[in-house]
Amino acid sequence: MDPSIKSTKEIEVLKQVLPLITSHKDRNSVSQVCKDFYNVERCSRTKVFIGNCYSVSPEMVARRFPNIRSVTLKGKPRFSDFNLVPENWGADVQSWLQVFAEFYPLLEELRLKRMTVSDASLEFLATSFLEFRALSLASCDGFSTDGLEAIATHCKALTELDIQENDMDDVSGDWLSYFPEDFVSLEVLNFSSLNSDVSFDVLEDLVCRCKSLRVLKVNKNITLEQLEKLLIWTPQLMELGTGSFYQELVPHQFRMLEIAFEKCKNLSTLSGLWEATSHNLAVLFPICARLTFLNLSYVNLQSAALTELIAHCSNLRRLWVLDTVEDKGLEAVGSCCPLLEELRVFPAGPFDQDMNYGVTESGLVAVSNGCRRLKYVLYFCMQMTNDAVSTVVQNCPDFTHFRLCIMKPCQPDYVTGEPMDEAFGAVVKSCTKLERLSLSGLLTDLTFEYIGKYAKKLEILSVAFAGSSDLGMQLVLEGCPMLRKLEIRDCPFGDAALLSGLEKYESMRSLWMSTCNLTVNGCKELAKEMPQLNVEVIKDEENDEVADKVYVYRSLAGPRSDAPPFVVSL
């Protein structure tokens, strides 16, 4: 503790209270009260969340917070998920690890999203932190299963290994065999996104001796027969990601599997399935009533199969499905899941022109009719109408996240032929708690006028192929006081729009604009007016004056030193 802090009553109380305050937003608020509060807070903080790895340097973090045990770091702009950010852009974790090794030798948790992580970094991590417990890698790139070997080998106290949807080299499943025989501490194991085969014997052994395992998500290569053997060891499981549900089971096997599932009294989350037959799905019926989160987004289910399954899932709060279930499947969801708060419908074959299934506006309306508590929707569809969206938000005014993706760019209301302005107008007018909005369809500046006027709690806005003029972007920048992240692609916003932001960008985490109407000069102007912002430009390949991709973010660390040659810091 900093000896300069006056030991007053307030400080004593604060010291007692602070350990209970875990939200970083709350802690940030506490730290702004006065210098003493700032100092007490910074010394007692054990978890730090860094939403943009370039907003601050690792040294700055280490200087301010001496006692960190858990770090969450996010790197690349979100549009990198969709290949809009070139390779080798940056966000390498190594420089962070080196500082952590020096200042946080007792680091326990590292959660990375959209960072570049090499195998060498993973080995460095595994060998530098003796108390290391939890590793989560989501949408990262640069590593392979070799790196996982290092983690398994060296992290004696590991409780969590969560590998989610990374761009990694899946060389072999041997890594699982690197956990020592006396290793028993695992609580979370997720390797569902890895395709290479792991040794089932090794897995079974591991699962059997890790008595505290509460999350187990295996990959699709694990058969139902093998799953049953695993479940016998894990009646305490809370979250399960199964292997393939396709195996043909004789009645005896079916019954054993059913019993194994029934023994998992705490199972509330289910995912995986991969390929499922109706017959096999029935093995889940007895436990469906316990489920609060069902992730079917990687299994091709038709409406009949979903209808049958969902009829048992009366307690569901979150559901992710593929659009193979069609509107009919969604109608069943509306009928059976009155407590539903989150729905995500992903397209099964967005690039496959042969597939003519999918969901339409009527599916969404059906869900909204039955699920009045909906707060979060992500909906990929082929067509939508203004009326349908209006109906949906009238039914469900509590939306905090409304992400609609009409898959053909610039698609108007297919019934009236009008732009989808009124749809999103309805959303922002009805849903006063809206925090996140993703737009699609044919949209004019009117949409942005509505957003600027009504979406007062909006924090994240994603825009693509929308708007008529600079005014659109300006209206949002001027009208949305809580805006943190604005990501825009393929819109007619030019330098004037960009420059209408200025101070606004200081109150935001970041702005991304690609394939809009920006020039390098316009960006230079911004950089000149706002020296405390980082303005990074990737120029158009053919025209040096065109700013093809622009990333603007506030930073305490100044322009980054690791920018690749194609990224120009202005």
Place this chain on the structure above:
Amino acid sequence: MTTPLEHDYIGLSETPTAEVSLENMSETNKNYVLNLKETELRLGLPGSVSPERKPGNVVPFFGNVLEDVKVGSFKNFGSGAKRGFSDAIHGSGKWAFSTKSDAEVDLAKASVEEASVYGNTLKPVEENKRSPQNENAAAPASKAQVVGWPPIKSFRKNTLATSVSKNADAVEGNSTSGCIYVKVSMDGAPYLRKVDLKTCGNYSELSSALENMFSCFTIGQCTSKGLPEREGLSASRLMDLVHGSEYVLTYEDKDGDWMLVGDVPWNMFTDSCKRLRIMKGSEAIGLAPRAMEKCQSRN
């Protein structure tokens, strides 16, 4: 403001829908969506799986970040092109952006100039569309897709790409479907289609469905002699029925053998059919005896 109506990226649908006025749009909407499938063209040898592309199709995406394709208008905006963005979208209704081939640019213009009148949009484009098919025109090499759209993570894209195509081919009885999609190829035709066997209750419905897709072919009247279908048709009768056409409808069954369609009761057929091929008659001759034997050995 006259806003352009229903701009699908193919730019057309079957003729019946073309006549439909705005007011009826919602009722026929489903048909429209289904018809899209019918009008989709693919190139490739029969039986081959075409890569994702839209040969000869209008792709009215703006913000056209087409891979491999030089984008005409949009990218030029930034370089100070005077044309306003909004012009490109609303004013002139110039939805479609140029792609490689001139033929497609013409297509684009055709569809775009009449953008505001839905019905008119379709016919000219439709006509243009047929010709590449007959000429066996080579598809442009470009993938007519916008980079990073729809916004789906690569991981999900890659995972689903393999599993969905697998499921589409799987016609085993334990599929969780309401649909049995099988690929249909036709010798000499530059495209592949898919037909849902579940929507055809019998051979004659299948025949009509295929007729719509490949209009130069027919398997004739399956029940011309008034025989109930569950008795099946002899292979020879099927050959007889193929009148005026050199083509025969065949299918690949679960065992990988090619059989003549019409041989077995409908339900047995849908259970075992993995794909269909409209074969030239001359090639099919050898099939007949095998089919009969197989049929007999089953019974």
